Amino acid sequence: MTHTAEPLNLVVVSAGLSVPSSTRLLADRLTESVRRELAGSGRPVEVRVVELRDLAVPIANNFVTGFPAPALEEAIEAVTGADALIAVTPVFTASYSGLFKSFFDLIEPDALGGKPVLIAATGGTARHSLVLEHALRPLFAYLRAVVVPTAVYAASEDWGGTGDALTATLPDRIARAGRELARVLAPAAGVPAQGAPEEAVAADLFA
Template sequence: MTAAPLKLVVVSAGLSTPSSTRLLGDRLAEAVRRAVADGGRTVDVRVVELRDLAVDIANNMVTGFPGRALAEAVAAVTGADGLIAVTPVFSASYSGLFKSFFDVIDNDALSGKPVLIAATGGTARHSLALEHALRPLFAFLRAVVVPTAVYAASEDWGGSGDALTDTLPTRVARAAGELAALLVTRPSATVTAVDTVVPFEQQLAALRPE
């Protein structure tokens, strides 16, 4: 019996079209697809573009109710087998749009979910945002973040062929391999037993003295 395709969702917080953030997300997703295929599995990839959900996210923050498009995006993220989360770096951290999206997701919804974090920026000096901002965010959400985080500065896109400095493809392949390994070995979700509900009258009776 052929196993069902794994569900991989790319969350991209890029604001422009075309976007280097989306480009990095696509490269990572393709690398994960190839790595999973080497293990005999297939992957269905869905991309969630946060720029298209900005108004819905803002409305949700104010009203507490998601619009249809946002609700579908949240359902895709929470129902995925794994995530690739990519943001541009603004002021040495993730973008406000990126953070707001994960703020509208229940704190327990990503518990145990494999996540690959990545970011783009104009200079390599902002690469530590992955470690001091994104990794703690997903640790708080109790996701399982792969060891290799991928940062792409402007100079990473125009490779010179120098094996010492053109490391983006190497980092993409390493991170994708780590996420693929988690995807194919992650156990199926188990059903948690529901506690028996004791009627209120029975609870009161237990409190009465003999």
């Protein structure tokens, strides 16, 4: 008897403000990278995108009233119930956006404990790329999530750029980050790994 595997639940949080936005574009490309890596797992992936732009007013109201609107409550439940997250924010004043931070301020500190997260950001210049290590990674460390090693920053010049011999292009970084998140999820997807699963995942991530 053939059993249908339960789909993996991937939730993508995008804090882009414009329509369309480079933040959402980066989120979509990271999502597709993870999909490709898991394609051979024999287990489908369901993707839910949480557009924080659409929740800006409910997020602000929640801070005043203490009660989330139904749409905001649903988004929080989706994030806390996901098997993994992709979180992408634009950079404002050398940090994540206020909207991005405000949303995650509404998440209980232990709600993301042990959850795999891929972090990414967009900005005008590469000078702000350290926001990934100085702001986003500490935020998710506080929330006790497991952030994959490769974080992706996309500056304006990265879109369509060819990079150079010493710097990986944006598509290369997206592919590596997607591979890392997929390999964290691989044991749950039933993908066989050589050796102990924990050792195999760790070896792959830091190869």
